Amino acid sequence: MPVITFFNTLGRSMEEFKPLVPGKVGFYGCGPTVYNYAHIGNLRTYVFEDILVRSLRRFGLDVTHVMNITDVGHLSGDDDSGEDKMLRSAKERGQSVLQIASYYTDAFFADTERLGIARPDVVCKATEHVQDMIRLIRRIEAGGYTYSAGGNLYFDVSKFPRYGELANLRLEELKAGARIEVDENKKNPQDFVLWFTKSKFENQALIWDSPWGRGYPGWHVECSAMSMKYLGESFDIHAGGVDHIPVHHTNEIAQSEAATGKPWVRYWLHAEFLVMDKGKMSKSKGNFITLQNLLDGGFEALDYRYFCLGGHYRSQLSFSDDAMAQARASRKAMLEKFLDLRTHAGTAEVPNRSRLHAGVLARLERFDKLLAEDLAVPRALAELWGLLKDPSLPPADVVAAALDMDTVLGIGLAGARREEKSLSDEERSKIQALVDRRTEAKKAKNWAEADALRQELKDLGIVLEDGPRGTVWKQLKA
RNA sequence: GGCGCCGUACCCAAGUGGUAAGGGAGAGGUCUGCAAAACCUUUAUGCAUCGGUUCAAUUCCGAUCGGCGCCUCCA
Numbered sequence: 001m002p003v004i005t006f007f008n009t010l011g012r013s014m015e016e017f018k019p020l021v022p023g024k025v026g027f028y029g030c031g032p033t034v035y036n037y038a039h040i041g042n043l044r045t046y047v048f049e050d051i052l053v054r055s056l057r058r059f060g061l062d063v064t065h066v067m068n069i070t071d072v073g074h075l076s077g078d079d080d081s082g083e084d085k086m087l088r089s090a091k092e093r094g095q096s097v098l099q100i101a102s103y104y105t106d107a108f109f110a111d112t113e114r115l116g117i118a119r120p121d122v123v124c125k126a127t128e129h130v131q132d133m134i135r136l137i138r139r140i141e142a143g144g145y146t147y148s149a150g151g152n153l154y155f156d157v158s159k160f161p162r163y164g165e166l167a168n169l170r171l172e173e174l175k176a177g178a179r180i181e182v183d184e185n186k187k188n189p190q191d192f193v194l195w196f197t198k199s200k201f202e203n204q205a206l207i208w209d210s211p212w213g214r215g216y217p218g219w220h221v222e223c224s225a226m227s228m229k230y231l232g233e234s235f236d237i238h239a240g241g242v243d244h245i246p247v248h249h250t251n252e253i254a255q256s257e258a259a260t261g262k263p264w265v266r267y268w269l270h271a272e273f274l275v276m277d278k279g280k281m282s283k284s285k286g287n288f289i290t291l292q293n294l295l296d297g298g299f300e301a302l303d304y305r306y307f308c309l310g311g312h313y314r315s316q317l318s319f320s321d322d323a324m325a326q327a328r329a330s331r332k333a334m335l336e337k338f339l340d341l342r343t344h345a346g347t348a349e350v351p352n353r354s355r356l357h358a359g360v361l362a363r364l365e366r367f368d369k370l371l372a373e374d375l376a377v378p379r380a381l382a383e384l385w386g387l388l389k390d391p392s393l394p395p396a397d398v399v400a401a402a403l404d405m406d407t408v409l410g411i412g413l414a415g416a417r418r419e420e421k422s423l424s425d426e427e428r429s430k431i432q433a434l435v436d437r438r439t440e441a442k443k444a445k446n447w448a449e450a451d452a453l454r455q456e457l458k459d460l461g462i463v464l465e466d467g468p469r470g471t472v473w474k475q476l477k478a
Numbered sequence: 479g480g481c482g483c484c485g486u487a488c489c490c491a492a493g494u495g496g497u498a499a500g501g502g503a504g505a506g507g508u509c510u511g512c513a514a515a516a517c518c519u520u521u522a523u524g525c526a527u528c529g530g531u532u533c534a535a536u537u538c539c540g541a542u543c544g545g546c547g548c549c550u551c552c553a
């Protein structure tokens with residue numbers, strides 16, 4: 001197992017990764033708020049987390065991956081037009097907020113599944129853990145970190161000296177209210193609500209009884225409560241998008257450590273944004289794209305995954321139709337190359353790792369080393385290309401190693417097929433008959449007829465390739 | 479106002495104090511009746527600009543220009 005290093009947002013430096021319990025990793029990844037479809041920017045982060053989990057497992061670590069589903073707290077407050085439409089149509093169908101949440105949760109996992117993202121070991125819904133949150137809030141309250149105002153229970157950041165450490169925040173320099181009105185109940189602008197009994201939204205749909213009155217939990221508390229429930233009061237890795245650093249994760253740390261008095265998370269990993277021409281993808285700017293949009297545009301889900309692998313997780317990645325098409329072309333070429341090698345490998349026995357050709361093994365080792373260096377996935381991908389393109393390596397060994405690498409990358413080598421859709425035997429024999437007729441015409445040097453038959457097949461969606469071993473046909477990509 | 483990131487060929491994108499990965503696209507070639515595929519070759523004396531440090535900078539420092547993110551729910 002190589003030495004694993006990660007760039008820890010807490011401290012902003014590369015650190016060797018050493019799990020709290022040797023051989024085991026507790027990992028919490030911030031999940032979706034399920035009131036709308038995930039867009040491809042969101043999904044980039046989940047691809048990153050998937051690569052993280054798969055890499056750790058590759059290195060022999062026993063990972064427990066926990067992900068929350070935020071299905072409370074933000075369902076009635078956002079007035080994005082697209083969402084309103086969804087809510088309205090849901091209302092027309094007589095559905096509850098929970099049904100909406102359920103719908104988008106299913107949609108989310110349908111997307112991640114198509115992207116080959118492994119399902120977390122624990123998926124926990126906020127609405128099913130309100131009692132855990134209440135218990136956690138009571139501990140925070142017992143420590144004297146809270147105050148009540150205007151019907152809400154607030155966390156008092158002035159009681160937590162290390163507040164803002166993760167984000168390098170210095171409270172006195174923040175310009176509170178620069179972009180949003182300050183809640184007049186707060187002693188400090190950074191204070192945040194642990195429990196609402198007075199919603200700023202009219203129609204909060206879900207409410208619970210609590211020691212502070214009937215209401216609902218603040219957003220940040222769910223991650224603290226659920227992560228501790230499943231991973232313990234201290235655990236190894238917490239990941240999410242960079243946007244969470246200054247507020248969400250900062251607040252999570254404050255309340256978690258206020259409750260337990262212990263260090264909470266040891267390594268913080270944050271994924272940068274996918275950006276479009278005009279900046280990040282966001283609903284309010286009306287420039288967000290879903291995975292389904294890409295599928296409708298003729299891309300495969302794994303083309304998008306491949307696209308994500310082209311950039312390092314800590315760098316912004318520029319999305320465009322052109323860049324996406326490039327990723328598709330690149331992945332297609334890679335699958336073709338792989339299929340060629342698999343054909344050449346024929347029935348040769350696939351060697352296990354210990355018996356691989358030295359040159360292949362060397363590449364595999366470099367691949368592992370790159371992953372271990374803060375997930376240098378773009379370079380790991382280049383290593384896979386180098387492996388596939390090196391003519392000096394035995395095909396069977398290359399195929400074995402490529403499949404091995406793909407257990408982390410997830411580009412879909414194992415499932416690669418030449419044919420796009422299944423054809424009936426009847427269709428096959430028809431095509432073969434035409435191909436045979438053309439072969440006869442070619443033998444007779446009757447080029448006109450041969451070309452006519454080529455065109456006829458092309459109209460059927462079949463392209464021909466004359467090679468040294470005769471003519472092979474393929475389906476034209478739809 | 480504060481915090482932070484980025485600017486690498488036509489495009490996406492790695493990377494390092496010692497002379498620019500990979501992919502896409504383009505060009506030329508081999509092969510081919512045609513075509514495709516494949517393969518080979520090729521495309522930044524250059525890494526926004528200007529200074530500085532250094533034997534040596536794309537890589538460190540400073541300034542400038544440009545772009546982006548966060549400080550509000552947001553991956």
